[in-house]
Amino acid sequence: MPDLNKPVSSQERKDILKSYRSLLKASDGIIKPGDVPMIREAIAVSLRQGKNLRRISGTPALLHSLEIARIVVEEIGLGRTSLICSLLYDVLRNGEITLEEIRQQFDDHVVLIMEGLAKVADLYNRNPSIRSENFRKLLFTFAQDVRVILIIVADRLRTMRTLDRYDRESQINICSEVSYLYAPMAHRLGLYNIKSEMEDLVMKYTNRAMYKFIAKKLNETKRARDKYIREFIAPLKKELSGQGLKFDIKGRTKTINSIYNKMRKQNVDFEQVYDLFAIRIIIDTELKKEKAECWKVYSIVTDKYQPNPSRLRDWLSVPKSNGYESLHTTVLGPNHKWVEVQIRTRRMDEIAEKGLAAHWRYKGIKSEKGLDQWLTNVREILENPEVNAADFIDDFKLNLYDEEVFVFTPKGDLRRLPKGATILDFAFDIHSEIGKKCVGARVNQKNVSIRYKLRNGDQVEIQTSSNQEPKQDWLNIVSTSRARTKLKQALRDIEYKEAEIGREMLVRRLKNWKLELTDQLIGQLVKHFRYKSVHDFFCDIAEDKLDVVEIKEFILKEREKEKELLESQQAGRSAENFVTPVETEEHYGHDVLLIDKNLSNVNFQLAKCCNPIFGDDIFGFVSVNAGIKIHRTNCPNAPDLRKKYGYRIVPARWTGEAGGSYLASLKVTGEDDIGIVTNISQVVSKDMGLKIRSINVDSHDGIFEGTLSVFVDNKQSLNTLMKKIKNIKGVFNVSRFDAV
Missing domain, CATH: 3.30.460.10 (Beta Polymerase, domain 2)
Known part of the structure; x- marks a missing residue:
């Protein structure tokens, strides 16, 4: 690990001066006399705030910033605003300067881009590798002002050019990200030289033998x-x-x-x-x-x-x-x-x-116009809250490298689509409603199906029907991200409607038989009939794939079992592991989900975001794919779940005696002492007799912060453990940790 606070050497000073002169030469004709003070101020800020600041690679941060600025001006062709932002990016990312300070010293154009760069920096500081939902947020930031992504592309290119200074693991991670995001993005933005250099450098560090052979x-x-x-x-x-x-x-x-x-x-x-x-x-x-x-x-x-x-x-x-x-x-x-x-x-x-x-x-x-339309499509997809992050990544990547075909509407308007696009893609490109109702088309005056692949010069007239509805297998026909996104949304809407119809059908039939549909009963039915989710269960009822009479027979059999069990209890016979006192049921009502220590009542799982344990105040949430999830009432996700999906919330409580094994996570902070981890482990294992799943400790400036995952019997056991850890010398605080 390089010394990130090492003073700048004489050779590095020469490199910085050389880079500065190259930047001035590249900026000739771009900047005006009035811009020079602002550029000098940006460099001065970098020097003042990050005097000995270095990159993880060990490169002086100022040298990196000067090189980014040179790439932005010379190789990408941006102007003075982007130049200034490039110089400020590293000191902003490292917290050496704030947005407020930038607002005080620079104009609104600079501030606007720096706000976008600050969001990108925040994502990278939280997670060096951009994945899943962060990918979506990153692109959303890019879509606001394209200069943000162009500066980040320059930053990644400079990083790739100095990749030999990084450790092997960092090289692989950076190459992976550049390969799947930044090289394709450079291609889409028309930066062919940068895209090609990025791809060559990725190959140099991931397929070294073949790279050297061809070179x-x-x-x-x-x-x-x-x-x-x-x-x-x-x-x-x-x-x-x-x-x-x-x-x-x-x-x-x-x-x-x-x-x-x-x-x-x-x-x-x-x-x-x-x-x-x-x-x-x-x-x-x-x-x-x-x-x-x-x-x-x-x-x-x-x-x-x-x-x-x-x-x-x-x-x-x-x-x-x-x-x-x-x-x-x-x-x-x-x-x-x-x-x-x-x-x-x-x-x-x-x-x-x-x-x-x-x-x-x-x-x-x-x-x-082509780029403007592409950016508009990106924004449209990004702003759709229904799109799953993983699906979005796959759909987005579809449109990065594709070659194109050019086709015409009946009026002669030109439409541009990726090579391999079908009639269905064309229909969704015109309007999502036309896509949903598409039954085929006339291409060059001949009838074709929705599967027809478009060719350059085709004149296309879409045919629709009011009776047509989107189908699941259409996902195998479309190839553009716009069509896939709109189609998935339409299919979800249809499924939700089907599920609601199925629920209404079941409620109506049960009412005729003097039976009531409760959330607890739904959980039992989903488990008995072996469905993955409540959603699938109701859809099959709506489509007559599941006979409601079978549901009635199951309910009546369960009622009979409960009746026999109650009679045996009254007769004094044992009913092991069945704890449902009459007074409790009267107090909580029939819609309360009872959770026993064996976790065997219904098809449910303990939510990983808050790790509820026996004794916590809890509630159930009916998920789409995984039965019922049990959350703590103070779960960080609880307010959002109640606000958006209140109809899927199920009251729940623990029943029976304490016991079992529950995973709990703790956050511990204190003085960074050599024996602190040993002392914590001793309290958990020897004093409390509990099993540790994992323990991670990070220290900075004499303070340690650790996360501890441990198996406990119940909430009381966890509270006792927390008190014992807090009594350890040097420990400042112990709190329950939620893996949101």
Whole structure:
């Protein structure tokens, strides 16, 4: 572990000065004279507040901040506001400066982005690895101002470039996150260079042997490859110059990761990958002449070399949704080798290099609309509270790397969808209600089913029916995140309606038989008929998959058993493990769930968020998939459950004698002393005779904070344990710990 408070060395000072000069050079033309004091103040804040502050890798925080700012300006193309925010991000994340202090020293534009960065920093400080619900919150923050994500992408890129300074576990965790979130995000935002570098660096640290092998092969073949590129380019240069065009032409070797993917997909060796490089022709021309000039260059290239018609890609007429515009073709070069040629203008090349940020310099260009629509879709999904976090991650990732197809409405409006999208995807893309009622479509004047996969240029007219309803197997047909999200929501609505109908049917039938449906009875029925949830139980009643007469027979049999048992008690015979006093039932009513020490009454589980133990005040909550969950009345989740799902709350209490084994968690704080953990363990094991499941202790500035998980018999036993631990010398406080 590096010393994070070590003073900056002379070499590091040189690196910081070099980085600062590079930043000033990259900022030339972006910042105005009035911005310089603010930028200097941002750097001064970093120096003052985090004088010896270092990253976990051991790198000086100021050097990291300067490099992020340089990437933001030079490689992404953002302006002075983002530059300042990049310099402040690290000191904010480490708590060296507050948002309030930033508000006092900087303008509203800076404050707005810093508020977003503060939310991201908070998520990372709570959990270094972004997963599940945090993933959703992270993207929601990104969706408010895209500059937030661009700065974080720059931060992750800088981290990847210095990954050799991290320990192995950190390298794997960071690579995993960059691979599943930040590289795809960079791709979607059009940052191809950053996306490619991230993927190469991920491979470098996760598949080192193959990375070194391909890098070595590329190095060995570099001379021959460069010679071939010169031979290929020479006649094109001559012809293009003769036509009076202003241009740059160069060869670009493909990334190690993309070469590896080709080897894997095509199942070939390195020597059999023919397209190791691409030729790029960049034209200097006016905006209104761009298309014509690109097609003119295409004509010159294909006159000189034989093209492969199936490999023509026209992203001039309809750009990709991330703003990418270019004309790609593959031609047969010298020695009968296929070569990819990319043709674009200077403006298109800047957008391809710097993605979304470059759009702000070219307002009004139609390619900008695709990104705006994508961000709108992201916000729409994020703001839907019904979407499960894990489902959201899967659905979101669907739309990050997909290629696209372009189709038309009957009125001629262009719609852009991921490659592989179906008629059903198209219907949901127009409107969720049209998607729900879709029965098919007419494509190019021919009838097709909802499973039809769209092709470029299709003209699509959706057909609907008022009798149509969404079906579960539609999830196997749709491929876009928008359609999946809307479809899952519609299916849940249908299921809830079905369940309510089933409940009403059962209540009505039981009422005719002079029987009452209580929550306790529901739990018994779900357990007896072997259903996973109450929801499934009521749905099957609604769909006539479960006969209500069978339910009646079960209830009457249970009543008969209870009657016989009561008679045997009155006759003085033993009824072991059955404790239901008449006066208690009269006091609590028939709807109280009775929980005995054997946890065997009904199909329920003890909630893990609050770990109730015998003696706690409790209540039951009827869950969708796991029967009834027992919570403490002071559970942190209780207010939310009662507010949102009051109709699923079941009164409950413990019955019978204390006993059993319950897991309880305690939070202990005190002085950081060598023998403190031993003393706590001795009290638990020897003095109380209890079993410890786990004990975790963390210390900071002479204070320790630990969590202790232990099995107890009841609440009284737990209270005694807490008193004994609190009496240990050096312990400040002991409290019940809830794993919310």
